[in-house]
Amino acid sequence: MKRRLLFITGVLSSIFTALLTIFGFVASNKLMYLKLKDTEVILQRETLAKRFDEKWYEIVQKKELWIDSPNDYLLKAIFLKPLQTQNTVIICHGVTENKINSIKYARLFEQLGFNSVIYDHRRHGDSGGKTTSFGFYEKTDLKAIVSFIREKIGKEALLGIHGESMGAATTILYAGTFKEEADFYVVDCPFSDFTEQVLHILRSETPLRSTMTLRIANLFLKLRDGYTLKLISPREVIKNIATPMLFIHSLEDELILPHMTKELYEAKKGDKMLKLFNKGAHAKSFNENPQEYEQTVREFLNRFVFTQ
Structure with missing residues (x-):
């Protein structure tokens, strides 16, 4: 028995x-191995919404870049240079998207006097990397991009980073973990703790x-x-960031709840600004409020960046 x-x-x-x-x-x-959106679907979506202008993209001065990741693969980036300036913004897309989704922000910052760098996160678009880590490995990729671009534009030029969703969390993780080389950050709908x-x-x-x-x-x-999920926590590093930061979220966001951005804003020390849009689902603040979004970024830059 x-x-x-x-x-x-x-x-x-x-x-x-x-x-x-x-x-x-x-x-x-x-x-x-989160399922990624098809590149052609993203291109068609952005084109139909008139956020991607094929004619502009064809004629704009640009340079394709392959940047070594410290995680042993290549990152695909495109340096867009519509303006005669060294001032530049690096744009970090959200999970399942790719650099095509970042072009709308490139056009936004063009209106504000900046060239831009759009790139694919690991395992997205044309970049290497086998897995998505929601900011854990992506933050060191971003560090490589920032260092590469800072060397290209020089120490005197303004350098900003704009991140959307996972790209926003990655921006905070980068800024709060490594020595900062950027002059300002715009983070749109980040999560505070993964x-x-x-x-x-x-x-x-x-x-x-x-x-x-x-x-x-x-x-x-x-x-x-x-890695573990506990290691992907922007709230744990936000206190280390002294550089000016603009926080953006939409109150209709049901995927990443607005209270996460509010929490990060309250924990951030130094110069900061918060904008909560009434209209827009997740990562749709710009899509639904393009003029007000531009005005918000312009106000932030005038208040904290251009005055330095």
Whole structure:
């Protein structure tokens, strides 16, 4: 009887371990290999919305760049130079998007007197990299881009970074972790803590409501990709940033909740500005409020950047 009980216990334990392993791989796969939007779909969307002007893009002075990532792959960037200036903004797109989505912001900053650099995050667009890490590895990629561009434009030129969604979180993680080389930041709808963000999505879109799911995902992320969700937390590094920062969010955003941007704004020391738009779903503040968005960025620059 005792042997039989031990046998049954061993079988049940093996089944549980196998199920746990399968669940862990599935959960970590969902994060590491999040489905990306098709490039052609993004291009058509931006063209139809008149946020991408093919004629402008064809004639604008530009240079394609391949920048070495410290994570051992190449990052694809395009240096857009419509203006005779060294002042430049690096634009970081959101997860599942690519550099085409950044062109609308390039046109915005052109109106404000800046050239721009658009680039693909790891595993997105034309850049290398096998997984998406939601800012963990992306922040060191951004550091490589910033250092490369700063060397090109010189120390006297103004250098800014604009980030949207994951790109905004990546911007904060970069600025709060490394020696800052930028003169200002614009962060549009960042999450303040990725663990809380994933839990919010789980509870909003799935029947999984327990934090046990996150603990299992963390174990497999650590084993497979070298990090845990806890290491992706803009709130933990925002206090290290002294450079002027503009925070933007829309109150209709149900994916990344506006209170996350409010939290980051309150924790940021030094020069800062907050703009909450009434209209716009996630990462749609510019799309729904283009003129007011430009006015907001212009006000921020006039108040904290151009006066220096």
